[in-house]
Amino acid sequence: MPTPSDYERMLREVALRVTAPRMAVLSVVHDHPHADTESIIGFVRERLGAVSHQAVYDVLKALTIAGLVRRIQPRGSVARYETRVGDNHHHVVCRSCEAIADIDCAVGHAPCLTASGDHGFSIDEAEVVYWGLCPDCSTSRIS
Secondary structure (H helix, E strand, O other): OOOHHHHHHHHHHOOOOOOHHHHHHHHHHHHOOOEEHHHHHHHHHHHHOOOOHHHHHHHHHHHHHOOOOEEEOOOOOOOEEEOOOOOOOEEEEEOOOOOEEEEOOOOOOOHHHOOOOOOOOOOOOOOOEEEEOOHHHHHHHHO
C-alpha cells in the first residue's frame, strides 16, 4: 500500500509538481482500480473538498501521459483508470454489471499476442479484453 511519500516520489520521478489534486487523484485511482472519471471526482472531493471536474480531468491526463496511471476503455464503457502500469496485463469485463478485473498476460503459446503482420508498426503492447459474467451476475441468472 503506497504512502503519501510514495506518491510524492512517483510524481517527482516523472517531473510532475507535487500538488494536492495530483496526490489525491493518484491515491484514489490506486484505492479504486478501474474507476470511471465521475467516481474519481467524487472520491477526490471527499478528500479535498471543492475541486473542479476540469482539474481532475487535467490531472488524469497528466498522470496518464507520465505513465503513472493507465486509461482503459472497454467497448461500450466510459474511460476507466488504474495504477497497474508497466506490464501487459488484460481485463475481464462483466456483460451485465460492467465490473472489471485484471487478468495477467497469457503465458506459454499465445498466438493472439503475436501479430501476424506489423504493417511497419513497432508493437510494444497487446490488449485483450475478456467478456463474460462476474460471479454475482452468474449466480443471479441461475436463481
